[in-house]
Amino acid sequence: MEPLENEVFRVESVYKQFKKGKVANSNISFTIRKGEIFGLLGPNGAGKSTLIKQMVGQLKPTSGKIFLYGKDVLEDSYYVMNHVSYYSQETFALNKLKVYEAIYFTSMLRSVRHQEAKKETAALIEKLGLTKQRNMIVKNLSGGQRRMVGFATCLTGNLPIIILDEPTNDLDPVKRNLIWSILQEKNREQGTTIILVTHNLLEAEKIVDRVAIINHGKVLALDSIGRLKQNVDQRYKLEISTILGGDNKIKTDMSKYGEIQAITENRFRVLIPKENLHSVIGEIIQYLEAVRCDEYRIIPPSLEDVYLHYEERV
Numbered sequence: 001m002e003p004l005e006n007e008v009f010r011v012e013s014v015y016k017q018f019k020k021g022k023v024a025n026s027n028i029s030f031t032i033r034k035g036e037i038f039g040l041l042g043p044n045g046a047g048k049s050t051l052i053k054q055m056v057g058q059l060k061p062t063s064g065k066i067f068l069y070g071k072d073v074l075e076d077s078y079y080v081m082n083h084v085s086y087y088s089q090e091t092f093a094l095n096k097l098k099v100y101e102a103i104y105f106t107s108m109l110r111s112v113r114h115q116e117a118k119k120e121t122a123a124l125i126e127k128l129g130l131t132k133q134r135n136m137i138v139k140n141l142s143g144g145q146r147r148m149v150g151f152a153t154c155l156t157g158n159l160p161i162i163i164l165d166e167p168t169n170d171l172d173p174v175k176r177n178l179i180w181s182i183l184q185e186k187n188r189e190q191g192t193t194i195i196l197v198t199h200n201l202l203e204a205e206k207i208v209d210r211v212a213i214i215n216h217g218k219v220l221a222l223d224s225i226g227r228l229k230q231n232v233d234q235r236y237k238l239e240i241s242t243i244l245g246g247d248n249k250i251k252t253d254m255s256k257y258g259e260i261q262a263i264t265e266n267r268f269r270v271l272i273p274k275e276n277l278h279s280v281i282g283e284i285i286q287y288l289e290a291v292r293c294d295e296y297r298i299i300p301p302s303l304e305d306v307y308l309h310y311e312e313r314v
């Protein structure tokens, strides 16, 4: 099948039912374009990993087809392997190797020449902060360190498509930022197409171009984050924490700016219409600085709102 211009993946009416009867994907269709960062979001058990495994040809759909650059992924596993770097959530297959061996051998498997593979391995070890672990056996590393090694193997050979299933689980904030910035750099400089499964909406929002929100095996929404946000409540959330047992007057005084929602005993939010924000924000801040307010923050509509909006409609 001829791919459309810029089309990388085409998922066509994919339906997956496991032997015990569980339907993990139900009639899923979408395309992924060259050079985009595409997010798959959804709660546990939504069917994300099942879909990804079918996209890389590791699992056969019950019905429907998936094309990579116009080729059926089930027809040629070498073709998929040579174009797609996939890092799954499952136990790392190279666990018995030393860190540098795991990276180096993956690089060689991707047809990088010996000297280049050595250079690539050394550069990745340094870039991902694995110098001290270089000679350690992968299975003896911490969960987070193993994930960094897995990520390093994913970057070897500069394949044009990277698919990562929950890449930042178990990682500290510094490592998480490092992963996102490396992915953005690859996308920007090499045009790498990146597909991410993540639960981390705040981080996804910073990096992803389009998202598909999946639940119960179905795509509930698919669009750019900007456009998806237009469908949700446009009010800004002003979250205010008062000192425990503190001032109810703050709540009463704030109610003139918008609807009040209680969060906990000493936290509440005010939903301020976007069009009013500009004219009232100065006096709100002045007021909050003067009263017994512990902390406050203003949150614009976010990907989290989009996610919750579609979750609630299921």
Ligand SMILES: Nc1ncnc2c1ncn2[C@@H]1O[C@H](COP(=O)(O)OP(=O)(O)OP(=O)(O)O)[C@@H](O)[C@H]1O
Pocket: 018, 019, 020, 022, 023, 024, 042, 043, 044, 045, 046, 047, 048, 049, 050, 051
């Ligand atoms: N091999 C399998 N056999 C039977 N059912 C399975 C199998 N793999 C997954 N499932 C079921 O299919 C559904 C979707 O699972 P999947 O792993 O795709 O979800 P997910 O969205 O990736 O979840 P998570 O965010 O928790 O990783 C779940 O109900 C799961 O129990």
